[in-house]
Amino acid sequence: MSTYTAINLVKRPTGGPIGPDLFEKVEKTIPEPADGEFLVRQTHMSLDPAMLGWMSPDTDSYVPPVELGTVMRSSGLGEVVSSRHPDFQEGDRVMGMFGWQEYALSDGSGVNRLDADLSPEAVLSVMALPGLTATKGLYDFGHPRSGETLIVTGAAGSVGSIVGQLAKAEGLNVIGVAGSDEKCDWIVNTLGFDGAINYRTDDLAARLDELAPDGIDVFFENTGGDIQPLIVERMNAHGRIVVCGMIADYTGKPKPGPNWIPVIKKRLTIQGFTMPDHLHEAPTILGKLMPHVQSGRIQYRSHTLKGLDSAMTGLNLFFTGENKGKLIVEL
Amino acid sequence: MSTYTAINLVKRPTGGPIGPDLFEKVEKTIPEPADGEFLVRQTHMSLDPAMLGWMSPDTDSYVPPVELGTVMRSSGLGEVVSSRHPDFQEGDRVMGMFGWQEYALSDGSGVNRLDADLSPEAVLSVMALPGLTATKGLYDFGHPRSGETLIVTGAAGSVGSIVGQLAKAEGLNVIGVAGSDEKCDWIVNTLGFDGAINYRTDDLAARLDELAPDGIDVFFENTGGDIQPLIVERMNAHGRIVVCGMIADYTGKPKPGPNWIPVIKKRLTIQGFTMPDHLHEAPTILGKLMPHVQSGRIQYRSHTLKGLDSAMTGLNLFFTGENKGKLIVEL
Known part of the structure; x- marks a missing residue:
């Protein structure tokens, strides 16, 4: 059985830089989808300022914090590699909250299929x-x-x-x-x-x-x-x-x-x-x-980091302002 | 010809207490209304925190400041004592922006006739x-x-x-x-x-x-x-x-x-x-x-100062918080 890597949050930030000491890398067995599920191989993860909030202990926030010992939350793009779900087929390109891991199982909730025309950078930089x-x-x-x-x-x-x-x-x-x-x-x-x-x-x-x-x-x-x-x-x-x-x-x-x-x-x-x-309003908003996107009016630039590990320090770029455009981790 | 007293603003406040040094008392001849005008003898003036803004030089404010050398702006109640205006008769009780003076001429703009049931205190404390x-x-x-x-x-x-x-x-x-x-x-x-x-x-x-x-x-x-x-x-x-x-x-x-x-x-x-x-919405708001007023749910208390001169120091009560209820100057 082959394995994949996931990164769990194990410690909450206390004001210093975000680094590997807050996380734990774990190796897991690639799972098989059960009935009504599908397996995604993630290719691109989005790094967003909101993730700093998800890591913090503040239970007052609008989204519950990531529980310690679980996979760090993030959105990303990937490809369906096997499916027992009626609406998703092998080969579909999908976007969802897949977390910091190479593979993710999904029952389809919060997952959208992507237009084949758009590059991963365009999706994560503009349409997400x-x-x-x-x-x-x-x-x-x-x-x-x-x-x-x-x-x-x-x-x-x-x-x-x-x-x-x-x-x-x-x-x-x-x-x-x-x-x-x-x-x-x-x-x-x-x-x-x-x-x-x-x-x-x-x-x-x-x-x-x-x-x-x-x-x-x-x-x-x-x-x-x-x-x-x-x-x-x-x-x-x-x-x-x-x-x-x-x-x-x-x-x-x-x-x-x-x-x-x-x-x-x-x-x-x-x-x-x-x-x-407002995520339920996404169709109206899009x-x-x-x-504006179709007319070519909206330009963007993305800043791509390579490999799952780069996510652990990548969030600091928001504090230093060193990122040039949308932060993306390519897996 | 009889005369009346008015108080002009002659100096803008500079952060200290509001006192007689900012004002000048003037004696004027009681005027006769021209066609379309009426003369009001003011009985009660309202002192409001907003007046501090009207005295200040800040032209950014939502209401233009009172021009130096003119009567200090305020709202008040009075009685029509002579009229050449079709809508206002001698004896009418009225409310309007009459300023710090014993008598005021009006063409009726911004002036409302008052329900005879309401005391001056109820009008100025609640319905104004x-x-x-x-x-x-x-x-x-x-x-x-x-x-x-x-x-x-x-x-x-x-x-x-x-x-x-x-x-x-x-x-x-x-x-x-x-x-x-x-x-x-x-x-x-x-x-x-x-x-x-x-x-x-x-x-x-x-x-x-x-x-x-x-x-x-x-x-x-x-x-x-x-x-x-x-x-x-x-x-x-x-x-x-x-x-x-x-x-x-x-x-x-x-x-x-x-x-x-x-x-x-x-x-x-x-x-x-x-x-x-939002003054144009006054009928809806009232x-x-x-x-709530008619059902007796709204209680109020007013703090009445006596005589036109008392207005000059009365505004300080807003800063010290010593006023007990709506500040009113009785003339």
Whole structure:
């Protein structure tokens, strides 16, 4: 009987970097599907900032944490290699929550068959969690209107880059905040954003005043950090703030946020959201996103790590901002 | 020709107490109404926290500041003493933005005739700005549901006391935050709130845990202050925060607010609002409030100052919290 490798979470992060000490590699026997099941050989795993939350002990979170001693949770792509399920055949390409392992058994729940046209990178970078999150957040909570100004943090990231491109397609003035000149260059010169702010090196207030002289109508927040209160102060009346991520505060002690006086003066709406609440709306959301993908408007880049082991340190790239595009582990 | 007294704003506050140095008393000749106008002798003026904003130089605010050298803006009640307006007769009791003066000319815009049954105190404490603000904010942004827990700051104030009473009528568990034991006693033993927190003397975190063991669903914010982040941390999933006032930060340097991690984790909605945006909805809002008033469910107390001059120092009572109920100046 052949075996495969899986990685279990065995320790919760305590603020330091995410590394192999939190995990345990185990060898398992490749199972046979029972009636109503199928076996997937995973080829690509997605690494997402949300996974940092899944590892944490906080039971308050919107998704229960991964239990210690079980396979680390993740979404990924793979191929059905044997099936006793009526809806999935050998050779089908599928996406689902397969976890950090080379093989996974499934009863089909939460698993989708994939269009053969799309590359694994396109699926994981656009048509999966990043694209759903960007589209849902922008349209249903950001309510973008042509001529308005939108600012997005984590703008070169998988969600932020799609938010900005969709907003450009809707006729907004789009400003992206990112952590390197290279990323700023990419979002402006390749993705077509109107301006970019390097949060590590720019004079934040001066650049905001320069790029948004008429104030900001929509703020799509993926990161937190020092620029957050400066953006809030510059919101226009009836502005919308979509709070999707706070990566800057996921480790260490959370910093204070903006004072709420502008919330009253500008009658702002601040809406926190997480995609798991809205997965049942995926068909509708993908229906909004798909035309933009098909017309070639949505560009993306992925950052591929090789081999299952690379997942164990790969999540740190979110903290350092060293990833260039959607993080994918190729198995 | 007889004269009357008016008080002009001549200096903007700079963080210290509000006092006579910011104002100038002027004597004017009582005017005769032109065609389409009427003359009001004002009997009661309302003092409201919003007036602090109207005095400030911040042009960003939702209502333009009072111009220096003009009559200080305020709402009030009075009697029509002469009229050349088809819709208003001598003897009518009216409410409008009459300003800090004994007499005012009006063309009728923004002026409402009053039901003769209601006392001036009932009108200004419940059926005017406080009741409109409480009702609009609670129902349209707080979305209260029976069995949920609501917390309101400034709970003994004119808006907060109505918010809490309406929420009790809707079947919620209601906690009020106030600044003295006397106020805490009043909201629990007279108004029927389920619990009260004295923000000056109580152990805030411990009291919140005791009074809201299952978390908080609706947070109606009138004050700001140290309890704000402690409440945000205790919000339940899909909680609603209505930001109506930040009196604790209207003078001095605004303090930082809560970190936004709970905004994501709990998918909170934070909605800033000000009543001037919604004055056109007043009939609908009063329609919701009136049955509660008529059934005697809404109790109030007013704090009456005597004479026009008392307005000049009266606004300070909002900062010190010494007012006991709706502030009214009787002329």
